[in-house]
Amino acid sequence: MRNIYLFLGAILIGGCSFKKIKQVNTEISLPKGESFTLSNDSNLSNLPIPFFRKLFPNEELESLIRDGLNESPNWKAKLAKLEVVKTRSGIGISEAEPSLNAKLGLMEGEEKTRESQFQTSEVPKLQAGALFNWELDLWGKWKLIKNSSLMHIEEATYINEASKISFIHEIASIWFLLAAKKEQMQILQTAISSQEKTIQFYRQRLNAGLDDNVTYMRQSVVLDQLMLERARILREMEVSKIKLCSLIGRPLAEKLPEIPKLSQLNLPKLPEVYPTNALIERPDLRAKEAKLRESLLLEKSAKYDLFPSLGFQMSGISMTSNISEPFEQWKASFGPVFNFPIWSPKKKVLLKTAKAESKLRKEEWKAIIYLAIEEIESSTRSFLMGKNELSIAERSSQETKDILEITQERLIAGLVSELQLLEDERQFLSTSIKEVETRFQVFQFALNLSKSLGLRWEE
Template sequence: MINISTKKILGARLAPIVGALILAGCSTLAPDYSRSEIDIVNSLDNSSEVQSQGLSNQYANQVPWKSFIQDSRLTQIIELALNSNRSLRQTLADVESARATYRIQKADLYPKIDVGLSGNRSKATSSEITTSYQAQAGLTNYEIDLFGKTRSLNTVQMEAYLASEEAAKAAQISLIGEIANAWLTLAADKNQLSLAKETAVNAGKAMAITNKRLQLGVDSRIDVASAETIYHSASSDIANFTTQVAQDLNALQLLVGEPIPDDLLPQDLPNSESLLSDVPAGLSSSVLLQRPDVLAAEHTLKSANANIGVARAAFFPSLSLTATGGLASNVLADIFSGGASSIWTLAPSLTLPIFDGGANDANLAYSEAQQTKYLAAYEYAIQSAFSEVADALARRATIQDQLNAEQALVTAASRSYDLSIARYEGGVDSFQNALEAQRIMYQAKQSLILTKQADLNNRITLYRVLGGGLAQQDSNAVGG
């Protein structure tokens, strides 16, 4: 074993070499990166429809999802999904793989130094036996990064890792939105099922009345048949929504990745105030630029940009170095006591590409084409983000008017139905008017349920497309 003093001697001899190698080179050949500017991003800033909704200037990506979602049942289900969803696990594993790949590439920035102790004992023709010992530390074939090739490769992997990390955030935001929408779909279909059962009960009562009046000679068989139509229609809806509820539960459990306790499932659609907080829009262009999927596209672009530096560096000479320093002695003890003589080797080698059949030119052309491709992908990601936000805001601007109108329609249709039934039972009006009023009321209530669901889905969608509360989440350190 080499003692501490010997290690210091070896370290002192190699330190100047290692320091020079680390400081070699001052720049890379990659193009300077500048963020792409797209005018379309700012066109939402002065939207009158948005301002009329009273949205604040706070950014949605600054609001944690647990603060946005108010219902404790839904937050618990989302927490289960974030821990158990298999698709998300795959994405997070990809992030760890990218991080490990980056660390492997980063290690090439530094010399790899090995320490060894060897001994040799031999006998010559003179029958004299000689013994020698050596302790040495050194590096082998370390490429000095004169033109930034290794640093560009390091940047390529670092940006790929950061892109995967942002993609994982985007996947988490998407999963939160999918869970919330699946939970709301289950709640809405349970409401539809309850409405169908209620309508079937009322239709059954109407059937009983018309059958009795038929026996008394007041109503005709047409009235009885008409009463049966609404009853059988509601019965069909009961069967349909019973299936839908079961399928909704299956879909929700698949997203979560494990069985869901019954007490966390909704029984009906909650109102928007008890389920979700108001969505802060924050209509600055930075909202779109900080979306995880947009950031992922930008990191991928930066990775492609760094690849151009790698391709350019291939045209220039590469300098590699093998160097060792150590101690030698005929007596092993002299190495440990400091009485040995010094030994060293220094073997630089320079390689200059002369003829490669156009491989370097083709590789550079490929890297530049990839950079152009990912620039277009980045700009498209921004345009897609703008389109999604614009669509969500357009729906947000009119959904409350639709809710108010449909709530008024349900109120009017219910009053019309009550009056029509009363007039029918009093012999003032025909059953056909009562039947039509019941159909209108049933359809109006169905439509109101769907619109309430659409309102809640729109709030969730707007929160998601504006960043979803994870864009500012601290990243793990990329080093080490």
């Protein structure tokens, strides 16, 4: 008998697992890293992370983003999804709470018992019962499950914040694209007018017999190419407007707020922030970190699920054939209940699955950190080098403008022909379009940098 007691005691202490129980360590910190940016630039500061509106200050753009956040069904659906996650997380938490169930039934039947000397008698038709069950948190398993549910909610919250950042940057990207296309359209219209003058000049030379028909046809082809480019830009503008209206929740809107030309917008400045601080605050990284914490908590709870559990159970049943005598037959019981998972293949498989998932979440967490570093590095370099490209494009555009002004003065003085003036004007318009394209590229790089740093909208 003593050996039996020792055996049962060993089962009570060890259950299916004989490993030492350790306190869960859910503290996971980001790796300490050095600067992830170019040396000697303004991106090395310990100032707080700025907000999106500080980097791209514009009232029209802010108005569109507010409309999108207030009216877009897509964004409202993401907010509703977050509420669903919060509600569902209560399922895991509720399993740790005491439960009370009751039942009431009307049944027909017969029974033979020793007390009735095995005489057949009818079973009472009305049956009522109640069951109270409460599993005590002996090892802290339910506390771990509760904390994992909170981590799941935290993950969903950070995912929602990351979606918000992507949403406002998508609106801004289309808005800057429309500003660039608007300016390109004006330049192209001027170029088409200039080319029409060139064709008129060559038609006069053709009529005078000074040029052949091939030269005139070449100029007509140039005009057709310009008109084709204008048609392409017009198509892109219309499609972008439709997409922008859809993003802000007004797909049938006939008019958008006035969009300025891209050259009227100030270039964004490089945000002054340590990239390591940005990494810590990026919501997508925080979401992965919360997911990792959740998986570690679930892994530890799966280990504790292999240990014996202690609960308190109370039940009662009453049977009668007459409502006026509700306790014709009754039975009640209460007391502690020990559960010993001596052999549970399912629980062991669940533990292996939890361990594998924890390992997966660790690798995913590391991978997204490396990806974030890459995004910050590449967008920072692209932004700085893009500004250098813009300065070259602006210088080239200014030089062709100076050449055009000199040619105009020389034409008035009779030193050059009108053909030379038209050629210089065409070159100036070409460099102007290139300048707009390069300027738009800088804004795109700035948006990528803002998104990679996780700049939020709110203040």
